Amino acid sequence: MSSRQRPLNASPDNTNANALAAAPGAAPHADGRPSGSTVHDPSPPPDTASTGAISLRKYLLVGILLPVGLLVVANTFSLYRQALDAVNTAYDRTLLASAKSIGEQLDVTGYDEQSELRVTVPYAALEAFEADNQSRLFYRVSSLNGKMVSGFAQLPFWRGTIPARPPYSALVDFYDDAFMGDDVRVAVLLQPVASAKGRAMAVIQVAETLELRKTLARKILLDTLWRQALLLAVIALVAVIVVQRATRPVRRLSAELQGRPEGDLTAITAPDAPRELLPLVDATNEVMGRLQHLLDNQKRFVRDAAHQLRTPLAVLKVQVQSALRGDMEARDALVEINQTVDRATVLANQMLALAKVEQLRQQADLQAIDLAQVVRSVALDLSPLIAEKDIDFEIETVPARVTSHEWMLGELTRNLLHNAIKHMPVGGTLAVRIVRDASVVAMTVSDSGPGISAELSARLYQPFSAGNVRHGSGLGLAICREITETMHGSISLENRVVHGRVVGLDATVRLPTT
Numbered sequence: 001m002s003s004r005q006r007p008l009n010a011s012p013d014n015t016n017a018n019a020l021a022a023a024p025g026a027a028p029h030a031d032g033r034p035s036g037s038t039v040h041d042p043s044p045p046p047d048t049a050s051t052g053a054i055s056l057r058k059y060l061l062v063g064i065l066l067p068v069g070l071l072v073v074a075n076t077f078s079l080y081r082q083a084l085d086a087v088n089t090a091y092d093r094t095l096l097a098s099a100k101s102i103g104e105q106l107d108v109t110g111y112d113e114q115s116e117l118r119v120t121v122p123y124a125a126l127e128a129f130e131a132d133n134q135s136r137l138f139y140r141v142s143s144l145n146g147k148m149v150s151g152f153a154q155l156p157f158w159r160g161t162i163p164a165r166p167p168y169s170a171l172v173d174f175y176d177d178a179f180m181g182d183d184v185r186v187a188v189l190l191q192p193v194a195s196a197k198g199r200a201m202a203v204i205q206v207a208e209t210l211e212l213r214k215t216l217a218r219k220i221l222l223d224t225l226w227r228q229a230l231l232l233a234v235i236a237l238v239a240v241i242v243v244q245r246a247t248r249p250v251r252r253l254s255a256e257l258q259g260r261p262e263g264d265l266t267a268i269t270a271p272d273a274p275r276e277l278l279p280l281v282d283a284t285n286e287v288m289g290r291l292q293h294l295l296d297n298q299k300r301f302v303r304d305a306a307h308q309l310r311t312p313l314a315v316l317k318v319q320v321q322s323a324l325r326g327d328m329e330a331r332d333a334l335v336e337i338n339q340t341v342d343r344a345t346v347l348a349n350q351m352l353a354l355a356k357v358e359q360l361r362q363q364a365d366l367q368a369i370d371l372a373q374v375v376r377s378v379a380l381d382l383s384p385l386i387a388e389k390d391i392d393f394e395i396e397t398v399p400a401r402v403t404s405h406e407w408m409l410g411e412l413t414r415n416l417l418h419n420a421i422k423h424m425p426v427g428g429t430l431a432v433r434i435v436r437d438a439s440v441v442a443m444t445v446s447d448s449g450p451g452i453s454a455e456l457s458a459r460l461y462q463p464f465s466a467g468n469v470r471h472g473s474g475l476g477l478a479i480c481r482e483i484t485e486t487m488h489g490s491i492s493l494e495n496r497v498v499h500g501r502v503v504g505l506d507a508t509v510r511l512p513t514t
Contacts, residue, residue, distance in 0.1 A: 056250060060243045068235050076228040083220045088185075089167075091213060092174050095187035098206045099172070102139055103191035108198040115200030117141065117149045117193060135212040138179060140205040144190075149202070155179055158188045158205055182209045249273045253281070265292040312344035356407070368514040369406050371441055372397035372434055378413040379432065385421050386430070394431040400441040401514040404487050412483045413443075415476045416507050420447035429504075436513060444508045451495035451502035480509070487511050 107118045119141050140151035156179075162171050171190035178184065184207040191202045253270055267285040270277070319340060323333035379386075379395055386393050402409070420430055428448035435442050477493075484491045489511035496504040 057243050057247050060246070061239060064239045064243070065236055068239075069232060072228050072232050072235075076224055079224050079228075080221055083224065084217055087213060087216055087220065091185065091208070092187060093168075095174070095185065095206050095208055096168060096170065096172055096189065098137060098139070099187050099189035099191075099204045100170075102141060102204050102206070103189060103193075103202065106141070106191065106193045106202050108193045108195050108200045108202075110198040110200070112200065115143070115198050117143055117200055117202055119150045119202075121150060134215065135209045138184070138207040140207075142203045142205070144201045144203060146203075151205075152179075155186075155205060155207060158186070158203060160188070162190065177207065179207055184209055185213070246274075249277055253277075263295075265289075265295070312340055316340045316344070366403045366405065368401045369404055369409055371400045371402050371409060371443060371511070374406065374409045375413050375432055375434065375443065378410055378417060382414070382417055382421065385418070389421060389424065390427050391421065391424060392427070392429040394429070396432070397434040398436060400434050400436045400443075402441055402487065402511045403514050404511075408483045408486065412480055412509065415480050416445045416509070419476055420445055420449065420505075420507070423447075424449045439513055441511045441513050442508060443511075444506055446496065446504060446506050448504045451505045452493060484509055484511065 102119070102121050105119050105121050109116050109118070121139065121141075138152045138155055140153070140155040140157070141149040142157055143149060146157045156177065158173070158175075160173055160175060162173050166172050173188045175186055175188070176183065177186050186205055186207045189204040189206075191204050193200050193202050249270065249272065253268065253273070256268070265288040267288065268281050270281050273281055316337060319333060319337050322328060323330060323337070328336075375397060376395065379393070417430075417432070424430065424447050429446075430448070431444075431446045433444050433446070435444075477491075480491055489509060491507070491509050493505060493507050495502045496506050
């Protein structure tokens with residue numbers, strides 16, 4: 001590498017010390033394990049059955065069978081009432097036929113108030129209307145004013161009114177009553193009676209005991225109940241089978257996940273999963289992908305830390321042993337030891353900063369921050385380094401708010417400025433400019449250094465790819481790239497060429513505006 005080429009991925013020695021506390025692996029725990037390491041919990045997983053969570057199958061079965069059961073109960077009651085009404089209508093028609101049969105036996109002498117009714121009704125004439133000898137019929141024939149003509153005098157005289165719209169083409173009324181200690185159903189027929197000798201209105205009452213009706217009502221009820229119970233059982237069986245088949249993919253998926261070896265975070269393949277389950281599968285695969293990414297970063301951090309810190313520690317040990325043997329002056333040994341410690345400190349801080357970027361990537365507490373204010377604050381912190389090299393520094397900013405963490409913006413700016421300062425000649429020029437449009441904020445750090453070679457630019461953003469390993473760890477630009485990608489931005493480094501000669505380097509960061 002020529003003397004004009006310089007590594008640009010070193011970052012400042014004074015990297016924010018907060019990264020030490022925030023990044024994984026920063027400090028060991030009291031039990032000796034590294035911070036951020038994965039610890040296997042030997043305790044068994046909690047039993048989901050004991051947490052009180054209702055199972056999907058039980059939820060579906062209850063959700064299906066409960067409303068269906070209530071509907072069947074309501075339907076059973078409705079069917080029973082309808083059947084009972086139909087039975088009552090049929091038996092009421094029989095009572096009406098009995099009353100009309102009695103009315104055919106009436107005779108009258110005299111007119112209206114002076115009329116006198118006569119009737120001869122042998123009880124055998126009513127036997128045709130008695131069913132299976134289970135019910136008994138009673139009758140009473142009276143005048144309109146209640147005068148007894150024939151029948152059972154104990155049967156109370158009717159005091160009601162004929163409905164405005166009777167169910168039959170006759171002056172008839174039906175009501176429930178009690179007679180001789182039994183419940184009865186009574187039909188009342190107002191029968192006009194006319195003859196050559198007179199005219200009158202007869203009141204014919206026919207009462208029937210309810211044994212047959214009650215027996216038939218019980219039969220209808222039992223028949224309805226067992227049919228509805230059979231219907232409910234069939235529905236329950238079908239629901240159980242359907243729910244069992246519908247939840248089979250969930251059980252299969254659960255068994256597949258439980259049967260996986262520890263640490264297997266590969267994507268779930270469920271080609272036969274129903275459409276309703278696909279969002280859950282996709283979300284699970286996304287979560288496992290993020291977990292795999294975190295584990296890979298953790299493993300890479302531990303591997304890189306073990307590899308990169310081994311060299312400065314080995315060098316430090318050799319320097320200490322050399323000083324103890326008296327191979328060099330104590331002051332010279334301390335100077336070399338101090339340089340080694342500084343390099344190791346820079347390396348550790350940058351590795352922790354890189355880990356912290358990944359940690360912040362997973363957090364959602366972003367806020368709108370003015371990039372110009374952050375750049376001016378970082379430039380003020382680095383002003384002693386700028387003055388030490390007698391650099392002509394220029395800063396030009398406009399208000400530019402971006403959505404990010406303040407630490408990330410500060411770390412990004414610090415790395416870019418420190419790299420430029422560290423690899424610039426004494427008395428050079430350094431400029432920071434921020435411009436923005438409707439959607440993008442662009443920050444450009446322009447220095448007057450030697451630029452970068454094509455060979456170095458091909459691996460510039462890779463960790464530990466410094467151009468000069470004695471002056472950098474190779475993590476500065478890797479941190480910058482991780483930060484810009486986290487903020488959905490981009491970073492580019494381009495040599496500034498005038499008349500065919502490289503006169504500096506422009507590092508440009510583009511970030512979306514708020």
